[in-house]
Amino acid sequence: MEEKPVRLDPWASAVKLEYDKLFRYFGIKPFQEVLPRVSQVFGDPLHLMRRGVIFGHRDYDKILEAYKSGERVALVTGFMPSGKFHFGHKMVADQIIYYQKLGFEIFIVIADAEAYAVRKLDRKKVIEIGLYEYVANLIALGLEKNKHTHIYFQTNYEKPYYRLIQMFSRKITMAEMEAIYGDLEPGKVVAALTQAADILHPQLEYFGGFKYVVVPVGADQDPHIRFTRDIADRFENELGLRRPASTYHRFQTGLDGNKMSSSRPDYTIFLSDPVDVAVRKLKRALTGGRATVEEQRRLGGVPENCTIYEFYVYHLLQDDRELARIYSECKEGRLLCGPDKQYAAELLAKFLEEHQRRLEKARDRVLDYVEPPEF
Ligand code: SF4
Numbered sequence: 001m002e003e004k005p006v007r008l009d010p011w012a013s014a015v016k017l018e019y020d021k022l023f024r025y026f027g028i029k030p031f032q033e034v035l036p037r038v039s040q041v042f043g044d045p046l047h048l049m050r051r052g053v054i055f056g057h058r059d060y061d062k063i064l065e066a067y068k069s070g071e072r073v074a075l076v077t078g079f080m081p082s083g084k085f086h087f088g089h090k091m092v093a094d095q096i097i098y099y100q101k102l103g104f105e106i107f108i109v110i111a112d113a114e115a116y117a118v119r120k121l122d123r124k125k126v127i128e129i130g131l132y133e134y135v136a137n138l139i140a141l142g143l144e145k146n147k148h149t150h151i152y153f154q155t156n157y158e159k160p161y162y163r164l165i166q167m168f169s170r171k172i173t174m175a176e177m178e179a180i181y182g183d184l185e186p187g188k189v190v191a192a193l194t195q196a197a198d199i200l201h202p203q204l205e206y207f208g209g210f211k212y213v214v215v216p217v218g219a220d221q222d223p224h225i226r227f228t229r230d231i232a233d234r235f236e237n238e239l240g241l242r243r244p245a246s247t248y249h250r251f252q253t254g255l256d257g258n259k260m261s262s263s264r265p266d267y268t269i270f271l272s273d274p275v276d277v278a279v280r281k282l283k284r285a286l287t288g289g290r291a292t293v294e295e296q297r298r299l300g301g302v303p304e305n306c307t308i309y310e311f312y313v314y315h316l317l318q319d320d321r322e323l324a325r326i327y328s329e330c331k332e333g334r335l336l337c338g339p340d341k342q343y344a345a346e347l348l349a350k351f352l353e354e355h356q357r358r359l360e361k362a363r364d365r366v367l368d369y370v371e372p373p374e375f
Helices: 019-026 035-042 060-068 087-102 112-117 123-141 159-171 174-181 186-203 219-234 275-283 293-299 307-316 320-331 337-363
Strands: 054-058 073-079 105-110 149-153 212-218 245-249
Touching: 019 054, 019 219, 035 060, 054 219, 060 073, 060 212, 060 245, 073 087, 073 186, 087 105, 087 123, 087 212, 087 245, 087 307, 105 123, 105 186, 112 123, 112 186, 123 149, 123 337, 159 186, 159 219, 174 186, 174 219, 186 212, 186 219, 212 219, 219 245, 275 337, 307 320, 307 337
Parallel strands: 073 105, 073 212, 105 149, 212 245
Antiparallel strands: 054 245
């Protein structure tokens, strides 16, 4: 049977992806191939790298080479402030902090223009969420304030950044954009051009000159990467821009097995959820357990289809041996979902209690990190 072509929509809220198709259709390479080199160049890989949550890349080998030879390297990433900060966002935060510790320059965009134009949200609300959810949670998770870390709102930045958005519009046609994104309305055209400026502006002289850039994204965001790489090619001579590298991570699954998203609060755990609420949500989560205890003992569970196990892999367990123990005991039917959920709930509660203590203090410090737009 002929395989249906794949088109990714970076603005869709719940995308189900078959990750292997991304390798075939879009030329994304398996991250496993560069993992040994990551250990040599960076030292310990991030747990998300080791465990295959970060599964793909484009040109990551160039980032490793640049870092190894002492050239300047930067990470660019962004958050759309359209809802509360959840564990899917934490996965990106963990990557930011990992690269910050390695000495990368960090650029974090709060995509308020996009939230206003594409998600049709109220400006005041968007700014508030950007500050007190996104920036505050990043600080609470360990983002340091230093001269190599830049956080900005899309509507409140330096002039050369806006100049890029204008310039990019000249060398791209609607047909090319629609080939990447599908049907487009004006808000999405501007959002795509703005994202390209977000990713490429750190290379301008005004922002310190050329540096190698890596962008960690969820796989559904690849259209922005492909679009931006095309633009970089077209402005190589005029502005000296080069293609960014990218990495791709799996989605955090919602507690019902679909995508975790702020718009589905019952199936999403927010880092500001009261601990008892978060624990209640977790205890209702879909597992890879069998219909009866007897079956589970006989056949074992299916951790690959279990949202609790995914929480261990992504967030709750740093120790690989402990993770391996849970995996094998589940598979062999020696672990049952009831007690295992209780264990996960205890780890979650401990994490949230500590995080929320830091979050409260972080909220008083957000204005040290970023200047919000006036309106
Ligand atoms: S025992 Fe744990 S890991 Fe296994 S299916 Fe149940 S909840 Fe998931």
